């Protein structure tokens with residue numbers, strides 16, 4: 001029986017992690033303590049959880065400014081809060097950045113995960129009421145042609161520095177389960193979207209650029225396909241696996257919602273035109289086909305029958321509603337956007353894309 005009383009969430013100041021923490025406090029019957037352990041890189045913003053901090057800070061919610069690559073940071077947090085469950089979101093997560101500068105991806109995603117596992121192994125030696133849950137991606141499976149799906153049994157074939165670093169961490173997590181008996185579960189999810197997503201990923205880039213009247217950079221021929229899932233649906237699946245998933249098992253999570261990038265960008269143009277009082281095709285003239293991403297994976301599509309059948313998970317948000325919620329959020333959170341787009345992010349985007 002899992003204890004699930006004191007949870008350490010790594011990367012809880014990032015996009016999915018911050019939504020996860022909000023989901024756990026607002027949508028589940030969890031009564032314990034939750035510690036958000038985050039380095040606050042360019043992608044982390046503790047302000048994303050101001051509401052949770054106000055409601056639960058100091059009693060059930062705690063923020064620790066720490067680095068998963070520093071063993072002392074991790075050991076201290078596991079001990080201080082008597083952690084029985086680690087839910088590991090922290091990572092370098094943006095494929096384009098992994099192409100421009102892979103070193104940090106290897107360090108954080110591989111060595112950081114290894115470090116966490118070592119700390120968990122020594123803190124928990126022999127216990128069976130604990131859990132290390134590893135959050136991973138469908139990109140470890142490679143790229144699909146026009147047909148077919150990724151299953152949990154699909155052989156790994158990562159093709160970018162990001163996905164190779166995540167694949168490595170997945171293998172190390174499973175090795176700790178087999179070799180040392182560390183209780184683990186893992187999820188591999190498709191593309192997320194929703195509030196608080198860092199505005200360097202496709203959907204927020206497009207919403208922000210339409211709002212600012214800037215060009216809409218579509219890579220290559222725009223026909224690459226991604227399977228989109230609203231972030232709360234990812235998080236309800238992670239919560240189901242943490243509670244009921246079988247030790248040592250991997251569960252795929254997906255939206256069953258495939259879109260060519262260019263079709264999605266057209267939908268965003270139309271939705272934004274409706275919001276901003278313009279005629280339907282007004283923003284489509286901003287679409288700009290740009291140089292393709294090197295090694296750009298063509299198609300991702302997830303089969304998540306195992307999760308649905310075994311744990312009874314189902315999505316709550318259809319794409320139309322999820323996109324509306326996301327657009328509304330980005331149109332009414334200027335302060336959050338300008339904060340995260342300043343500083344280190346600004347420097348990186350100037351250097352690699354000459355602004356955007």
Ligand code: NAD
Pocket residue numbers: 010011012013014015016017037038039040041042043044045066067068069088089090091092093094108112135136137138166188189190191192193198
């Ligand atoms: P993100 O880039 O928005 O957030 C990453 C968070 O990790 C940030 O808060 C950052 O400060 C923190 N972090 C980075 N390095 C750290 C370190 N060394 N120590 C502690 N904290 C550190 O990422 P995201 O999009 O929220 O993704 C979260 C996880 O989900 C990642 O593991 C990613 O691989 C996985 N995932 C993402 C998606 C997606 O569509 N975004 C889909 C499937 C899986």
Ligand code: DAU
Pocket residue numbers: 093094095096136137138139189190191192200201202203205217218219224225226261293300
């Ligand atoms: O599949 C899950 C993965 O989804 C996660 O593991 C990653 O952390 C997450 O970043 C995401 O990776 P992608 O590379 O698929 O996401 P991104 O939003 O960067 O790009 C989505 C698609 O849109 C991809 O085909 C590239 C394209 N694209 C992206 C950007 C930022 C554009 O055409 N123009 C853009 O400006």
